[in-house]
Amino acid sequence: MLxxxxxVEDLVIHATDGELGTxxxxxxxxxxxxIRYLTVKTGSWLSGREVLISPISVIGVxxxxxxxxxxxxxxxxxNSPDIDTHQPVSRQHEADYSAYYGYNYYWGGxxxxxxxxxxxxxxxxxxxxxxxxxxxxxxxxxxxxxxxxEAKDGEIxxxxxxxxxxxxxxxxxxxVATRNWLPGKKVLVSPAWIERVGWRESKIYVGLFREAIEKxxxxxxxxxxTREYETRLYFHYGRPPYxxxxxxxxxxx
Numbered sequence: 712m713l714x715x716x717x718x719v720e721d722l723v724i725h726a727t728d729g730e731l732g733t734x735x736x737x738x739x740x741x742x743x744x745x746i747r748y749l750t751v752k753t754g755s756w757l758s759g760r761e762v763l764i765s766p767i768s769v770i771g772v773x774x775x776x777x778x779x780x781x782x783x784x785x786x787x788x789x790n791s792p793d794i795d796t797h798q799p800v801s802r803q804h805e806a807d808y809s810a811y812y813g814y815n816y817y818w819g820g821x822x823x824x825x826x827x828x829x830x831x832x833x834x835x836x837x838x839x840x841x842x843x844x845x846x847x848x849x850x851x852x853x854x855x856x857x858x859x860x861e862a863k864d865g866e867i868x869x870x871x872x873x874x875x876x877x878x879x880x881x882x883x884x885x886x887v888a889t890r891n892w893l894p895g896k897k898v899l900v901s902p903a904w905i906e907r908v909g910w911r912e913s914k915i916y917v918g919l920f921r922e923a924i925e926k927x928x929x930x931x932x933x934x935x936x937t938r939e940y941e942t943r944l945y946f947h948y949g950r951p952p953y954x955x956x957x958x959x960x961x962x963x964x
Contacts, residue, residue: 712774712876712877712878713874713875713876713877713883713936713941714774714874714875714877715872715873715874715875715886715932716737716852716872716873716874716875716882717872717932718774718777719734719737719749719875720734720735720736721733721734721777722734722749722772722777722778722779723777723778723779724749724751724764724779724781725778725779725780725781726781726783726784726785726787726788727781727782727783727784728784728785729785731751731753731762731764731781731783731785731788732751732752732753732754732756732757732762733751733752733754734749734750734751734752734779735750735751735752735761736749736750736851736852736853737749737750737851737852738750738763738800738849738850738851738852739849739850739852739882740847740848740849740850741848741849741850741908742848743823743881744881744882744902745817745823745824745879745880745881745882746766746875746880746881746882747765747766747805747817747849748763748764748765748766748800748849749763749764749765749766749779750762750763750764750796751763751764753788756785757788757789760793761796762788762791762794763791763794763796763800763808764781764783764788765808765812765814765830766830766831766880767812767814767817767830767831767833767834768781768782768783768812769781769782769830769831769880770782770831772877774877783812787812791808791811791812792804792807792808792811794808799847799849800847800849801846801847802818802846802847804847805818805847814833814834815833815834816833817830817833823879823881824879828879829878829879829880830879830880850908852873855870855908855915856870856871856872857869857870857871857913858870858908858913858914858915859913859914859915860885860887860900860914860915860917860924861909861914861915861916861917862917862919862920862921862923862924863917863918863919863920863921864920864921865921867887867889867921867924867925868887868888868889868890868924869887869888870885870886870887870888870915871886871887871888871897872885872886873885873886874886874899874936882902883901883902883953884899884900884901884902885899885900885901885902885905885915886898886899886930886932887899887900887924889924889925896929897929897930897931897932898924898925898927898928898929898930899927899930899944900917900919900924900927901948901950901953903950903953904917904918904919904948904950905917905918906918919948923947923948926947927944927947927948928940928943928944928947938954
């Protein structure tokens with residue numbers, strides 16, 4: 712199911728034995744555009760400590776009820792490795808986190824989640840990647856919101872949000888607000904079309920021309936994002952859809 716990432720914030724996280732807290736933001740991998748962790752504000756029961764929850768632990772999401780269920784206990788979360796969410800999360804931190812929960816590593820494989828397509832499958836997969844693996848490429852969702860979008864022939868808008876796939880926990884689209892050129896219009900761009908991210912200049916460079924983005928089907932958050940809409944979007948841009956397997960190999964289901 713495709714959902715605007717705006718609805719991820721303030722999701723209430725439920726462990727098997729009670730409420731953990733609410734989602735503050737998420738960390739995504741800037742190479743594969745997979746959501747690797749949700750940061751959760753635990754509130755009074757854990758003295759306000761923020762913890763990381765991996766999509767590997769997710770067993771269900773009820774978007775209307777703003778509830779996300781995980782296969783964890785409150786004690787497990789309480790005793791989890793202490794990670795400063797205000798600092799970059801290193802690969803060493805990730806390895807320690809995975810070892811604590813008994814998860815296989817998501818890095819080192821050909822797909823979005825290493826050797827598998829979906830995070831839930833990492834509970835039984837064998838990864839083979841170790842702590843010596845390359846550095847993490849994690850970015851904060853709040854950090855990049857507002858970045859300027861640079862087309863091949865100039866700036867076209869700014870990143871206002873994301874559309875996520877809650878089965879693969881992938882960022883399927885970035886939401887581009889073009890109001891400086893097209894009042895009120897928002898369009899979607901696939902991360903597969905992003906050529907690079909300029910972290911120092913806070914810009915995202917896409918391999919598309921401004922006219923193509925301007926004339927793309929309008930994105931309305933109030934309407935369901937259907938496969939019919941996605942098909943029109945990919946046809947407009949002349950790109951192969953991710954669900955055919957011809958797009959980004961690491962980011963399809």
